[in-house]
Amino acid sequence: MxxxxxxxxxxxxxxxxxxxxxxxxxxxxxxxxxxxxxxxxxxxxxxxxxxxxxxxxxxxxxxxxxxxxxxxxxxxxxxxxxxxxxxxxxxxxxxxxxxxxxxxxxxxxxxxxxxxxxxxxxxxxxxxxxxxxxxxxxxxxxxxxxxxxxxxxxxxxxxxxxxxxxxxxxxxxxxxxxxxxxxxxxxxxxxxxxxxxRVTFVPPKTTESVLKSMKEGIQFIRCRDGMTVLVVLAFCTTLFGFSLTSFLPVFVRTIFDKGPETYTLLLVCSGAGSIAGALWAASVEKMKEKGRLTLVILISLGVIITGFALSRSLPFSCVLMFLSGLALMASTSFMLSLAQLITTDAMRGRVMSVYSLAFRAGIPLGALALGKLIPLYGVTRTLGSTGVALMVISLYFLVANRESTFRPVSRQPQS
Missing domain, CATH: 1.20.1250.20 (MFS general substrate transporter like domains)
Incomplete structure (x- = not known):
């Protein structure tokens, strides 16, 4: 009890x-x-x-x-x-x-x-x-x-x-x-x-130019272990992972031959999975092994997207939409947590702006590219390929990087 x-x-x-x-x-x-x-x-x-x-x-x-x-x-x-x-x-x-x-x-x-x-x-x-x-x-x-x-x-x-x-x-x-x-x-x-x-952090005064400060933020990302990996993963996750939800109407019309009710059902399944994924991420207390766990989740998301592209069963597709929402929300929450812990208070605004830009840029770029490819190759082949691409990229980073790559920094004293 x-x-x-x-x-x-x-x-x-x-x-x-x-x-x-x-x-x-x-x-x-x-x-x-x-x-x-x-x-x-x-x-x-x-x-x-x-x-x-x-x-x-x-x-x-x-x-x-x-x-x-x-x-x-x-x-x-x-x-x-x-x-x-x-x-x-x-x-x-x-x-x-x-x-x-x-x-x-x-x-x-x-x-x-x-x-x-x-x-x-x-x-x-x-x-x-x-x-x-x-x-x-x-x-x-x-x-x-x-x-x-x-x-x-x-x-x-x-x-x-x-x-x-x-x-x-x-x-x-x-x-x-x-x-x-x-x-x-x-x-x-x-x-x-x-x-x-109550805001405790007071930014230090500086006479540096805006462009120099921006370069410092980019240099920090390049030098700090794991930060470049997280920026790349953030971009790839939205580029390939968000494509499933973006092109759901195409699946509903061409694969299942259904209408707005089915589209709503699939969105609800995705939303429910997102809430479940966020609750799961909230329940994880320690950061240990979270980098590797994130990569495993992204590999799983690639498998789920590929499975949805090949599915012709609406109930099974609903289950996959729930799992995709769960995996997407959990992975993005973990990546954002790691990015916040890897950076420092003095660099946080610049580093997180680069991370957010990479995360946001993947959505319109992915939609634009896939919108051109789907009429040429079909929605099943195109969306299935995005799942495979996400799997391959995540697997590469899983093999090439160890958990020690994602090392959080200690919280800096507040002035």
């Missing part, structure tokens, strides 16, 4: 820290609001244009600033007050949400308004993302950092389920204006928590 409370305490041990509880709650509310807006915004873009191209363009413009400016955001995260950077990021995103709500309420909204605002939201995220990644380790003890990162993944996946559901209800009952307004209101939660937390 006592094992269940102990297991729960181990999973949620990062919540022992007041500041982490506050940030987690604020971030969860804000992320739910973001998914509420995404639901309405997608419908609005398509209603205005009747062209699927603009849906892709809207997503691309939201990601473009992150790819362009996140390295600069990492430099500033190591030079400035990370809380202030996050606040500015939240203000930009909140203003964009309220502006879109106003434009829609006044019947003035055009598609170029939405595309421009998506770009500005991306600019805010390109500086807020590195600041958040750099701030997170200061909210918990070093021994609980892996758990905090896993709990952050749970927050995101919880919002991914709750947000679209609330978005659908709000869109039907209240209209698109309120979807955008609710997202704007949700930023108040994270802004309030940022004012309540």
């Amino acid at each position: 006592s094992s269940s409370p102990q297991f729960a305490a181990r999973i949620f041990r990062a919540f022992r820290y007041r500041d982490f509880r506050l940030m987690w709650t604020g971030a969860c509310v804000s992320t739910i609001g973001t998914f509420v807006q995404q639901f309405a915004q997608s419908w609005l873009v398509y209603d205005l244009t009747k062209d699927a191209f603009y849906l892709g363009l809207d997503l691309f413009l939201g990601q473009l600033p992150i790819m362009m400016f996140s390295l600069f955001g990492g430099v500033f995260a190591d030079r400035m007050d990370r809380r202030k950077m996050l606040l500015v990021s939240q203000y930009i995103q909140m203003i964009c949400a309220f502006l879109l709500a106003t434009l829609f309420a006044m019947h003035l909204v055009k598609v170029w308004h939405i595309l421009a605002l998506s770009f500005f939201v991306g600019v805010g995220q390109s500086f807020g993302g590195p600041a958040y990644s750099a701030l997170l380790p200061s909210l918990v003890g070093a021994e609980d950092l892996s758990n905090a990162i896993a709990m952050n993944s749970i927050q995101f996946n919880l919002a991914r389920v709750v947000g679209p559901t609330l978005g659908g209800l709000a869109y039907t009952a209240l209209g698109a204006t309120w979807c955008f307004a609710l997202n704007g209101i949700s930023f108040l939660a994270v802004i309030a928590t940022l004012f309540m937390i």
